[in-house]
Amino acid sequence: MATLYELTEEYRQLLEMMEDDTVDPEVLQDTLEGVDGEIEAKADNCAKLIRELNGVTSVINEEIERLKARKDVISNNADRVKKYLEKAMIDTGKxxxxxxxxxxxxxxxxxxxxxxxxxxxxxxxxxxxxxxxxxxxxxxxxxxxxxxxxxxx
Structure with a gap:
């Protein structure tokens, strides 16, 4: 299967062939159907890739939020232990x-x-x-x- 770039180039050449009245109409029709089918398949694959990448992005964003919440909990626990130690030191006079x-x-x-x-x-x-x-x-x-x-x- 050709790359999307190659298919785009073939499509441009096909458009130029359509402007040329010496090209057989059946050849044009066959070429057009072949290029259209390949471009549509490529477009489908590109859309699948876009959806997959957007899904990965969503998962990453959810993980970022989860890690931020975890960081806040850990930071609050560290502050709580520090205040506990500070209070104990003051209460004992040390x-x-x-x-x-x-x-x-x-x-x-x-x-x-x-x-x-x-x-x-x-x-x-x-x-x-x-x-x-x-x-x-x-x-x-x-x-x-x-x-x-x-x-x-």
């Missing part, structure tokens, strides 16, 4: 210690938050620029939060 494998430490982490106060009619970006340039009396407040640090030894 805020810093080392084991044979890891070092553990509960430390305060500063979180940057912009405290603007009363509005002076300036835009947010203007206020931020003044704060960063040191031209404003407003300041960046840095609240703290506890965070468990676990390092490998």
């Amino acid at each position: 805020r810093k210690f080392k084991t044979a494998l890891f070092g553990f430490n509960i430390q305060l982490v500063r979180l940057p938050v912009l405290q603007i106060g009363r509005s002076t009619g300036c835009g947010f970006l203007d206020i931020l620029r003044r704060i960063l340039s040191g031209k404003s009396k407003r300041r960046l407040m840095l609240p703290t939060r506890r965070c468990l640090s676990c390092t490998t030894r």
Whole structure:
């Protein structure tokens, strides 16, 4: 069976033959039926391939969603265990210690938050620029939060 490219070329040649009045009409009809049949078979095969590829794409998308959900569950479990260990360390008063494998430490982490106060009619970006340039009396407040640090030894 010819390739789709070859069939397309044959079809173009057939169209040129149709414009030539010296070609026998029976030869044209036979050639047209042969090319049409092969092109239709190729088109069917291409459609089957397209459906198969679209099906594979759907399966891959479903697998991606399944893996994302699994990742979220595992990440949430890791966070839960970390909070459990942090609470146990606080309750026992052991805020810093080392084991044979890891070092553990509960430390305060500063979180940057912009405290603007009363509005002076300036835009947010203007206020931020003044704060960063040191031209404003407003300041960046840095609240703290506890965070468990676990390092490998």
